[in-house]
Amino acid sequence: xxxxxxTSIGQIHLDRPVMLASGILGISLDVFKRLYLSGAxxxxxxxxxxxxxxxxxxxxxxxxxxxxxxxxxxxxxxxAPNFAKIIEPNKDVPIIVSMVGSIPQDFETMIKQFExxxxxxxxxxxxxxxxxxxxxxxxxxxxxxxKIVSTVKNSTHIPVIAKVGxxxxxxxxxxxxxxxxxxxxxxAINTVRAMAIDAETQRPILSNRxxxxxxxxxxxIALRCVYEIxxxxxxxxxxxxxxxxxxxAIEFFLAGASAIQLGSAxxxxxxxxxxxxxxxxxxYMKRKNxxxxxxMIGLAxxx
Amino acid sequence: MDLQRDHNHPTxxxxxxxxxxxxxxxxxxxxxxxxxxALPGQFAMVWIPGINELPxxxxxSKEPGKAAFTVRKHGPASTGLFNMKVGEQIGIRGPxxxxxxxxxxxxxxxxxxxxxxxMMRLLTFVKPRDDVTVLIGAKTKDEVFFEDLAKSLLEEHxxxxxxxxxxxxxxxxxxxxxxxxxxxxxxxxxxxVYTCGPEIxxxxxxxxxxxxxxxxxxxxxRMMKCGVGICGSCCVGTDLVCRDGTVFDGLHLSKNKEFGFxxxxxxxILEHY
Numbered sequence: 001x002x003x004x005x006x007t008s009i010g011q012i013h014l015d016r017p018v019m020l021a022s023g024i025l026g027i028s029l030d031v032f033k034r035l036y037l038s039g040a041x042x043x044x045x046x047x048x049x050x051x052x053x054x055x056x057x058x059x060x061x062x063x064x065x066x067x068x069x070x071x072x073x074x075x076x077x078x079x080a081p082n083f084a085k086i087i088e089p090n091k092d093v094p095i096i097v098s099m100v101g102s103i104p105q106d107f108e109t110m111i112k113q114f115e116x117x118x119x120x121x122x123x124x125x126x127x128x129x130x131x132x133x134x135x136x137x138x139x140x141x142x143x144x145x146x147k148i149v150s151t152v153k154n155s156t157h158i159p160v161i162a163k164v165g166x167x168x169x170x171x172x173x174x175x176x177x178x179x180x181x182x183x184x185x186x187x188a189i190n191t192v193r194a195m196a197i198d199a200e201t202q203r204p205i206l207s208n209r210x211x212x213x214x215x216x217x218x219x220x221i222a223l224r225c226v227y228e229i230x231x232x233x234x235x236x237x238x239x240x241x242x243x244x245x246x247x248x249a250i251e252f253f254l255a256g257a258s259a260i261q262l263g264s265a266x267x268x269x270x271x272x273x274x275x276x277x278x279x280x281x282x283x284y285m286k287r288k289n290x291x292x293x294x295x296m297i298g299l300a301x302x303x
Numbered sequence: 304m305d306l307q308r309d310h311n312h313p314t315x316x317x318x319x320x321x322x323x324x325x326x327x328x329x330x331x332x333x334x335x336x337x338x339x340x341a342l343p344g345q346f347a348m349v350w351i352p353g354i355n356e357l358p359x360x361x362x363x364s365k366e367p368g369k370a371a372f373t374v375r376k377h378g379p380a381s382t383g384l385f386n387m388k389v390g391e392q393i394g395i396r397g398p399x400x401x402x403x404x405x406x407x408x409x410x411x412x413x414x415x416x417x418x419x420x421x422m423m424r425l426l427t428f429v430k431p432r433d434d435v436t437v438l439i440g441a442k443t444k445d446e447v448f449f450e451d452l453a454k455s456l457l458e459e460h461x462x463x464x465x466x467x468x469x470x471x472x473x474x475x476x477x478x479x480x481x482x483x484x485x486x487x488x489x490x491x492x493x494x495x496v497y498t499c500g501p502e503i504x505x506x507x508x509x510x511x512x513x514x515x516x517x518x519x520x521x522x523x524x525r526m527m528k529c530g531v532g533i534c535g536s537c538c539v540g541t542d543l544v545c546r547d548g549t550v551f552d553g554l555h556l557s558k559n560k561e562f563g564f565x566x567x568x569x570x571x572i573l574e575h576y
Contacts (some may be wrong), residue, residue, distance in 0.1 A: 022533075024533055024535065024537055025533065025534070025535035025543075026533050026534070027536075027538065027567070027571035028535070028538045028541075030537050030538070030540045030541040030542070031535065031541060031543070033541070034541045045537070046571070052570035052572060053570055054568075054569035054570050055528075055569060057355050058348075058350075058356035058357070058380070058528055059313070059348075059350055059355075059356040059382075059394075060356075060528045060529075060534070061528055061529045061533065062311055062312050062348075062396060062529075063309055063311035063312050063532060064309075064312065065307055065309045065312050066309075069311075073528060073531075073534060076569060076570055076571060077534075077570060077571060078570050078571045078572045079570065079572075083573055103408060123479070148324075153568070194522075198313065198315065198352070198394065200315040200392060201315060201352045201392055201394070203352050203353065205313060205350070205394070207355070240462075263533065264533070266531075266532060266533055266535045267529065267531040267532065270532060270546060272445050273481070276448075
C-alpha cells in the first residue's frame with residue numbers, strides 16, 4: 001500500500017503535514033529552502049506589518065524551567081514591501097504569508113504587495129498576545145474580525161487562514177466570526193499570555209514584562225481547542241501549540257486538525273524535528289493501516 | 304545552590320572583579336563552572352537586568368571555576384554591561400554554538416578588538432609543541448589589549464610569536480592586520496588559521512587563506528535574540544550563527560553571499576557593512 005503524507009487544508013494542498021509556525025526563523029528565503037528540504041510541508045513567515053518593526057529590546061525569549069519557552073519578540077519584521085522582495089524569487093517552497101494589522105485596510109495594503117509572489121496562503125495573526133492594537137486585541141473583537149476577514153477575502157483568491165488564540169473573549173466566537181466572513185481555515189492556537197519573574201534580581205525577565213508561553217506546556221490546551229473547534233464548526237484546522245513529536249502530531253490529527261505547525265520544538269531539537277515527525281507519522285500509518293492523513297482526521301470525536 | 308539549571312534560562316551570577324583593558328574595554332569576572340568550561344567560539348546570552356541582553360563570547364579567567372566577559376562600550380546594551388560594578392548581578396544563558404576545530408603544527412590566530420576573546424580561549428587548548436603565532440590588530444596604541452595575556456598563555460611553548468599591529472603605527476607593526484596576515488601567509492605555510500573580529504577583517508583573512516588552500520575558520524557575530532535557532536535574527540544566508548556557528552570553515556564562508564557584505568538590522572532587513 002502506498003503511504004502518503006500529503007494533506008489538504010481546504011484548498012491548501014501540501015505534500016507533508018508539518019509546517020513551520022509563524023514567528024520562527026522566518027526572514028530569509030535561503031532558510032525557508034533549508035527548512036523545506038528538512039521536511040517542512042510549508043513555512044509560515046513572521047507576521048508582517050505594513051512598515052518594518054524592530055520589536056522589543058532583549059531579553060525577548062528564553063526557556064521556562066520545567067519546560068516551554070516564553071517570548072515577547074514584539075513582532076519584529078522587515079515590513080511587507082521589503083519581505084515581498086525577499087520571497088519574490090521563490091518557486092519551490094510553499095510559503096504562507098502571516099500578517100498583522102489593526103484595521104482591514106492594513107491587510108488589504110499588504111496583500112497587494114504580494115501580488116507578484118508565489119503565496120500558498122495568507123495567515124491572519126489575530127492572536128499575538130504581547131503587542132498592543134494588533135493580534136489578540138483584534139481577535140478579541142469578533143465584529144472587527146468579520147470586517148478584516150471580509151476585506152481580505154475580497155482582496156485575494158488565495159486561501160486565507162485565521163490564527164486564533166486565547167484572549168479575553170471566547171475564542172470560539174472569533175472562529176465563528178471568521179467562518180461567517182468566509183475564512184478558508186483556522187490555525188489554533190497562538191502562544192498563551194504569560195510572564196517570568198527572576199527571584200534573584202526581583203524583576204520580570206522579558207523587557208516587555210508580558211509575553212507568550214509556547215512549547216510542551218501548552219500542548220494539552222491547544223489540543224483541547226482543536227477538538228472544540230472541530231466539534232462545533234465544519235472548518236479545516238491547522239493545529240499549533242507545543243508539538244514536538246510524531247505522537248503529538250497524531251493526537252492533533254485525531255482531534256480534528258488537517259495539518260500542524262511547530263516552532264518551539266526547533267529550539268529543543270533543531271530542524272531535524274521535521275524529518276523525525278514525518279518519519280514517525282509514516283510508521284504510525286503503516287502500523288495502523290492508513291494510506292493517507294485524511295483517514296485519521298477527527299477520529300477521537302467518535303462516540 | 305541551583306539544583307535545576309536550565310541552560311536556556313538566565314542563571315544569575317555576581318560580578319566579582321572588573322579589569323580595565325583599555326579606556327573603552329573591560330573584563331568582568333564571575334564564578335560559574337559551566338561557563339568556565341566553554342569551548343573557544345562559544346557564547347552566552349548575557350542579561351543586564353533592566354537594560355538588555357547581549358550575545359557575548361565567553362572569556363577565560365586564570366582562576367578555576369571562573370569565566371568572564373570582555374566588553375567594549377558601544378551601544379546602550381554594551382555600555383550597560385561595561386558599567387556593571389563588583390557585586391552587581393547579571394543573568395547568563397548558554398554556552399551556545401560550536402567551536403573551532405583544532406589543528407596541530409603551525410597555527411595563526413588573528414583577533415581584532417573583542418574578537419580576541421575566543422582566540423584567548425583557543426590558546427588554552429593548543430598543544431605545547433604547536434608553533435603558535437598570535438596576531439593582535441588594533442587601530443591605535445590605546446586600543447591594544449591581551450598582549451601580555453597571550454604571551455603568558457604561550458609561556459610553555461618553545462616557539463611562539465605574539466605580534467601587535469596598529470593601523471597608525473603607534474604601537475607594534477604599522478599597518479592593517481589583514482596586510483600583516485597576507486605577509487605571514489606568503490612567508491610561512493600554516494596548518495591552521497583562526498580569526499575573530501570585524502567582519503571585513505575576517506572576510507579578507509578568509510580570502511587570503513582560501514587562496515592558498517589553507518585550513519581557516521572564522522567566528523561570526525550577529526544580532527541575536529534567542530541563541531537557539533528559533534528567532535532567525537542571526538541568519539547569514541542559509542546559516543544561523545547561533546546554532547550552525549559561531550565558527551564556520553573558510554570554504555563554506557566563501558560560498559555565502561552575505562558573509563563580508565551584509566548583516567541584518569533589528570527588523571531583519573539586510574544592511575551593507
